[in-house]
Amino acid sequence: MQLVSIDEITDAATRIAGVAVRTPLLASPWPGLWLKPEGLQPIGAFKIRGAMTAMSRLAPDVRSRGVIAHSSGNHAQAVAYAARMFGVDAHIVIPENAPARKIEATRALGATVELVPVERRFSRPAELVAETGKAMIAPFDDRNVISGQGTIGLEIAADFTGPLTTVLVPISGGGLISGIAAALAALRPDVKVIGVEPELAGDAADSFRSGERKAWAPADTARTIADGLRTFSVGELPWEHIRNQVHDIITVSEDEIIDATRRLAFEARLVAEPSGAVPVAAWLHHRSRLPDGNAVAVVSGGNIDPDVFRMVLGA
Amino acid sequence: MQLVSIDEITDAATRIAGVAVRTPLLASPWPGLWLKPEGLQPIGAFKIRGAMTAMSRLAPDVRSRGVIAHSSGNHAQAVAYAARMFGVDAHIVIPENAPARKIEATRALGATVELVPVERRFSRPAELVAETGKAMIAPFDDRNVISGQGTIGLEIAADFTGPLTTVLVPISGGGLISGIAAALAALRPDVKVIGVEPELAGDAADSFRSGERKAWAPADTARTIADGLRTFSVGELPWEHIRNQVHDIITVSEDEIIDATRRLAFEARLVAEPSGAVPVAAWLHHRSRLPDGNAVAVVSGGNIDPDVFRMVLGA
Numbered sequence: 001m002q003l004v005s006i007d008e009i010t011d012a013a014t015r016i017a018g019v020a021v022r023t024p025l026l027a028s029p030w031p032g033l034w035l036k037p038e039g040l041q042p043i044g045a046f047k048i049r050g051a052m053t054a055m056s057r058l059a060p061d062v063r064s065r066g067v068i069a070h071s072s073g074n075h076a077q078a079v080a081y082a083a084r085m086f087g088v089d090a091h092i093v094i095p096e097n098a099p100a101r102k103i104e105a106t107r108a109l110g111a112t113v114e115l116v117p118v119e120r121r122f123s124r125p126a127e128l129v130a131e132t133g134k135a136m137i138a139p140f141d142d143r144n145v146i147s148g149q150g151t152i153g154l155e156i157a158a159d160f161t162g163p164l165t166t167v168l169v170p171i172s173g174g175g176l177i178s179g180i181a182a183a184l185a186a187l188r189p190d191v192k193v194i195g196v197e198p199e200l201a202g203d204a205a206d207s208f209r210s211g212e213r214k215a216w217a218p219a220d221t222a223r224t225i226a227d228g229l230r231t232f233s234v235g236e237l238p239w240e241h242i243r244n245q246v247h248d249i250i251t252v253s254e255d256e257i258i259d260a261t262r263r264l265a266f267e268a269r270l271v272a273e274p275s276g277a278v279p280v281a282a283w284l285h286h287r288s289r290l291p292d293g294n295a296v297a298v299v300s301g302g303n304i305d306p307d308v309f310r311m312v313l314g315a
Numbered sequence: 316m317q318l319v320s321i322d323e324i325t326d327a328a329t330r331i332a333g334v335a336v337r338t339p340l341l342a343s344p345w346p347g348l349w350l351k352p353e354g355l356q357p358i359g360a361f362k363i364r365g366a367m368t369a370m371s372r373l374a375p376d377v378r379s380r381g382v383i384a385h386s387s388g389n390h391a392q393a394v395a396y397a398a399r400m401f402g403v404d405a406h407i408v409i410p411e412n413a414p415a416r417k418i419e420a421t422r423a424l425g426a427t428v429e430l431v432p433v434e435r436r437f438s439r440p441a442e443l444v445a446e447t448g449k450a451m452i453a454p455f456d457d458r459n460v461i462s463g464q465g466t467i468g469l470e471i472a473a474d475f476t477g478p479l480t481t482v483l484v485p486i487s488g489g490g491l492i493s494g495i496a497a498a499l500a501a502l503r504p505d506v507k508v509i510g511v512e513p514e515l516a517g518d519a520a521d522s523f524r525s526g527e528r529k530a531w532a533p534a535d536t537a538r539t540i541a542d543g544l545r546t547f548s549v550g551e552l553p554w555e556h557i558r559n560q561v562h563d564i565i566t567v568s569e570d571e572i573i574d575a576t577r578r579l580a581f582e583a584r585l586v587a588e589p590s591g592a593v594p595v596a597a598w599l600h601h602r603s604r605l606p607d608g609n610a611v612a613v614v615s616g617g618n619i620d621p622d623v624f625r626m627v628l629g630a
Contacts, residue, residue, distance in 0.1 A: 024336045027357050037355070039584045042342050265624070269354045269617035271584040302584035309580070310628055313621070 001240045004143050004179065006186035009150035012053040016151060019085055020049045023152075025159040025296065029267045033283050033295050034160065036152060037270055039302020043109075045228075045276075046149060046176060046300050047078035047139075053148030054137045055082040063088055068136045070125040072098035073228055074301055075139040080111035082137075091128060095121045099227075101305060140175030141235025149176045153183025156296055164191055165293030168279035170300050171195040171204040171249065172231040174238025180298065181245035192291055195242065195249040196282040198224035198257060204234050204242065205249040213239045225254055225308070228275030228301060250289050256281040261312045264299065273304040274312075316555045319458050319494065321501035324465035327368040331466060334400055335364050338467075340474040340611065344582045348598050348610050349475065351467060352585055354617020358424075360543075360591075361464060361491060361615050362393035362454075368463030369452045370397040378403055383451045385440040387413035388543055389616055390454040395426035397452075406443060410436045414542075416620060455490030456550025464491045468498025471611055479506055480608030483594035485615050486510040486519040486564065487546040489553025495613065496560035507606055510557065510564040511597040513539035513572060519549050519557065520564040528554045540569055540623065543590030543616060565604050571596040576627045579614065588619040589627075 021042070026035045038046040055063065066089035069079040076092045083090035090111040094103055095118045107113050116124045129136050138145060156167060167184060169177040181193040197205050201221035207214045215233035222230050234242060242249075252260075257274050260281035264272045272280075279297035283290065304312075336357070341350045353361040370378065381404035384394040391407045398405035405426040409418055410433040422428050431439045444451050453460060471482060482499060484492040496508040512520050516536035522529045530548035537545050549557060557564075567575075572589050575596035579587045587595075594612035598605065619627075 021339045021341060024339065024355060026336060026355055040339060040341055040352070044584050265586055266621050269359050269586040269619075271580055271586055304584075306581050306628070310625075313625055313628065 001237055003241055003244065004146045004150060004182040006183065008143065008147040009154055009179065009183050012049070012147040013151045013154055015056040016049050016052045016148060019052050020151070022155060025156065030284070033297060035268060035270065036156060036296055036298045038152070038298065038300050039271055039273070039276060043074065043077040043081050044301055044303040045074035045078070046152060047074045048081060049151050050145035050148035050175060051075065051078035051082040051137055052085070054142060054144035055086055057144050058135050062135050065132070065134050066091060068093070068125050068128050068132070068134050069139070070094070070121055071139055073102055074303060076102065076106040076111070077109060079137045080106050080109035084110050091134070093121060093125045093128070099305065102303070140173030141237055143237060146175050146179045146182070146237065146241070148179065150179025150183040152298060153180035154187070157184060157187040160296065163294060164188065164296065165291045166192050166194055166295040168194050168196055168282055168295060168297045170229060170275055170278045170298065171197050171234065172229040172275070174204065174234035174242055176298070176300060177246060178238040178241035181241050185245045192247040193245065194290065195246055196279045197249060197251050198226045198229055198278065199251040199253055200224040201226070201229050202251045203232055205251050207234065207239070208242060208246070208249040226257055226275040226278055228273060229278065248289070250282045250286055252278055252281040252285060256285045258312050260284055261304070262314065265313060270299060271302040271304060271309070272299050273301050274308070276300040276302060316552055318556055318559065319461045319465060319497045321498060323458065323462040324469055324494065324498050327364070327462040328466045328469055330371040331364050331367045331463060334367050335466070337470060340471065345599070348612060350583060350585065351471060351611055351613045353467070353613065353615050354586055354591060358389065358392040358396050359616055359618040360389035360393070361467060362389045363396060364466050365460035365463035365490060366390065366393035366397040366452055367400070369457060369459035370401055372459050373450050377450050380447070380449050381406060383408070383440050383443050383449050384454070385409070385436055386454055388417055389618060391417065391421045391426070392424060394452045395421050395424035399425050406449065408436060408440045408443070414620065455488030456552055458552060461490050461494045461497070461552065461556070463494065465494025465498040467613060468495035469502070472499060472502040475611060478609060479503065479611065480606045481507050481509055481610040483509050483511055483597055483610060483612045485544055485590055485593045485613065486512050486549065487544040487590070489519065489549035489557055491613070491615060492561060493553040493556035496556050500560045507562040508560065509605065510561055511594045512564060512566050513541045513544055513593065514566040514568055515539040516541070516544050517566045518547055520566050522549065522554070523557060523561070523564040541572055541590040541593055543588060544593065563604070565597045565601055567593055567596040567600060571600045573627050575599055576619070577629065580628060585614060586617040586619060587614050588616050589623070591615040591617060
């Protein structure tokens with residue numbers, strides 16, 4: 001399986017320009033750590049980068065039929081947003097146990113939302129593709145999506161002018177870390193790309209340690225507060241990137257995630273969802289596992305439920 | 316009194332590059348409103364732009380003696396931060412009733428902090444200047460500071476490529492709105508620059524209506540939750556800009572400020588201090604007072620006290 005190339009990523013950068021925000025690299029209040037605040041994106045998460053890239057690479061006659069996606073989270077909104085930019089329909093299959101707020105947000109972007117029983121969340125979109133001939137925009141196991149997420153790596157390489165040793169990235173399906181690792185392998189091969197996961201959804205760390213791609217029981221990964229990281233296995237193409245271009249995977253506890261989310265709000269003035277705070281949790285609480293020197297944490301999104309946010313802030 | 320020129324502002328942009336963040340212009344969740352998130356700056360507020368500009372324009376032999384400033388808020392941290400960048404001492408006079416958190420933050424940046432009784436907050440810095448020959452970095456009534464804040468106007472003009480009718484800016488001493496108005500008067504004279512103040516600290520609106528610069532009693536302006544906007548009068552040079560280049564000044568209620576701060580956190584995923592949320596309050600609650608068409612709100616800072624933030628979020 002061929003890894004995503006730097007050319008695919010630099011091409012993606014031209015496709016997302018003017019739609020995705022070119023997020024700044026922020027000095028955090030903690031010396032030695034910089035933050036890449038992807039919660040500033042229009043839909044509140046990095047997912048817009050991959051969705052726009054994948055959508056823009058569809059043949060125009062295919063794209064004009066509309067697209068299909070499945071997601072219970074930020075990918076749904078990203079595809080809906082990108083479809084609206086192209087003026088085409090998005091049909092999004094969402095498991096009926098997804099948060100009402102995310103369902104509403106996807107509808108508000110003009111997408112057709114179809115709620116299905118959880119066990120139909122993969123089979124139903126496949127049926128739709130077969131029935132309609134529409135293209136599917138996959139959440140992570142897709143080289144177009146990965147190259148879109150990789151634009152974060154391009155931006156870090158361009159903006160971080162001093163010596164940099166580590167980039168910390170959350171892992172769920174693995175699309176984000178794959179793109180970033182592919183970009184940095186080409187542009188800054190000295191930089192170590194390290195994945196971070198909740199202990200409760202540690203399938204990628206488990207896979208990394210054992211050398212083979214593992215799947216955890218969805219009921220297990222569903223326990224973490226980091227609702228964006230509950231995917232129970234990384235994708236096949238992401239796994240090839242992780243095996244070849246990622247240097248380590250660290251897990252963090254629920255308390256560490258909550259602490260990082262709180263400190264991001266109070267000290268760094270960033271609204272992060274727990275999934276986005278996970279790399280900061282690794283830096284704050286597992287420094288001995290990290291290489292010495294400057295690090296960037298990719299704060300991947302800011303879509304936090306108001307009740308969860310209040311709880312995290314200790315209110 | 317000569318207004319600040321566009322050349323002074325473009326020069327300031329070169330002086331702050333690499334120190335101040337070039338903040339992105341964000342599409343808000345509210346169609347028609349864009350946000351300029353200055354809470355992303357290293358010290359959490361736009362003040363770093365003016366402080367860096369003023370400091371960099373000092374003659375090197377003057378600057379090397381160190382600088383003096385007085386502030387109970389974000390300007391103190393901005394001067395401390397800029398002084399550290401130049402490797403010189405900052406002596407900051409802070410009234411003893413200032414929030415402990417802001418005093419600590421200023422000390423943490425390496426500044427020498429001198430606490431004085433409130434009634435000595437202007438006379439003591441003047442004494443220090445006389446005694447030491449050090450330069451004072453003024454908070455707003457200074458053309459170097461104003462030209463630094465004006466770089467926000469440059470960036471809005473460069474980044475907002477579509478039709479734009481209004482820019483909404485908080486007013487305290489008036490340095491921020493003066494710089495932005497000066498930049499836009501030169502680059503986008505069609506854009507209306509509108510100031511926003513708390514009703515409880517409405518001295519600038521009062522001045523604007525009456526055509527002469529008014530001062531309110533400090534005990535009155537101190538009532539607003541927007542602690543960055545309690546200055547009881549705009550400066551002389553800011554007043555000249557406001558009279559000539561600002562199109563209107565609107566006031567907002569405390570409830571409207573709290574509502575805007577909450578919606579910025581929950582819907583726009585931005586940590587804003589109440590002072591920074593004031594322009595968004597005007598847009599959300601006083602739309603009929605604004606021109607039709609696209610608007611930018613300058614969210615000037617994110618230094619909100621944790622207890623205030625918890626209260627605002629309705630916890």
